[in-house]
Amino acid sequence: MKRNKQGCDLKSCFLCRLCSKEWLPAVDAHRQSFHVNKGELLFTEGTEVTGIYFIYKGTFKVHKKWTEDKELIVRLARSGAILGHRGLGNDVFYPVSATALEPGEVCFIDIGFFQSTLKVNPQFLYELMMFFAGELKESEKKMRNLAHMPVKGRIAQALLSIQSTFGTSPDGFLDINLSRQDLASYTGTTYETVFRLMNELVQEGSIALSGRNIYITDADKLLTYTVQ
Amino acid sequence: MKRNKQGCDLKSCFLCRLCSKEWLPAVDAHRQSFHVNKGELLFTEGTEVTGIYFIYKGTFKVHKKWTEDKELIVRLARSGAILGHRGLGNDVFYPVSATALEPGEVCFIDIGFFQSTLKVNPQFLYELMMFFAGELKESEKKMRNLAHMPVKGRIAQALLSIQSTFGTSPDGFLDINLSRQDLASYTGTTYETVFRLMNELVQEGSIALSGRNIYITDADKLLTYTVQ
DNA sequence: CGTAGAGTTGACTTTTGTCAAAATCCGTGG
């Protein structure tokens, strides 16, 4: 992770967008910008919370370890998103790790200054609370799906949700670089199962593949495997 | 649900404990107290959010529907807890239902007044945000367990967690009235599976059963099925 | 070119869910 000068333009990130004009200079003085390489860990599950990150550029996976070779990806995040907020609360250790899926730029706010920011920016605090409420809602929906929806439906859901947050590149493929293993970890299943079920989805004409790239051919058909 | 006069003592609930002394009279003027019968729905998934509840007495399950005869219980709550906060956020519909597991008393705050409370009680807002952060952390841990931990471990985990929140009655049984079906919904599995695996736990001497009551004989042994 | 990592496939096992049928419990009304 390399510290650099480039940073948030003070408009696009979750923090700068929502805190008061008067506070922005303080944010600007305190924040640190970093370049992150693909595959690099931004923070690690179980280590002490040092601060909060905001993604200026790039894509990150937020994941929770199970065994040495198994994890669950709880979130995929892109530019503008906040990272590390799961470290807030009574516990002083990050409950998850964050890894860059592609090279990116992030802005770091140390936890002390972040706390001060919350104190003097009720509007930001309010939005952060609402953000947490939304995340919790989302998380519990995923939980229910994990408990009751068959893997094929979870994969369909994941692909649709990825399309809606990351969109498609000009050639129509999902605009994210996600390995099959990551897709498996995101849907709470195994590599081989993802592979087999994706093949079925191809056979049925719901999706098309080109190497690691995924093209959603028939979103409606995918929807039939999901709920809501 | 019957409206009554008895209500919060202004000290024990999540709201009254944390908002400013000056605001308490307003809370007192606005809150409504209700008696809830066993099995009664406090609010229903998909209906419009009317307000937030605080449990004065009793036990509630917070659950999310899957099919007609399947659900996932996302939370078990007891006196002092907040209910309905999952209704906060952009969406105006409750994403879950809450059902009384035994007769109880709740205090209701309409959403409008709750919003005002947030505006004038930054300390409460801060604690609410922290509370959400904790819930999210918890939810994602459960999610990972649902994805990777075998059912037996999830049951063990559930029993231990119930013991730590609800404690035991004088005779040593878990102090909660939870049907096997509810335990199945709480661990994301089926009635029969819960039944069979609980039998195994009895055989192994980890727990003992007496009707619907559960006694944890060997917490350490239960722990070996779980993680952390 | 060789090697590491990712993709592909098949055979097999295990876990868990489903269905159906008995057995048992429990409250109610006769």
Add this chain to the structure above:
DNA sequence: CCACGGATTTTGACAAAAGTCAACTCTACG
């Protein structure tokens, strides 16, 4: 007090879904 009906509990047989293991292939990339 007892019979009844409904709900819950208990059990078994079976099916389906998903995980595991192992081997083989393909590429990207030094």
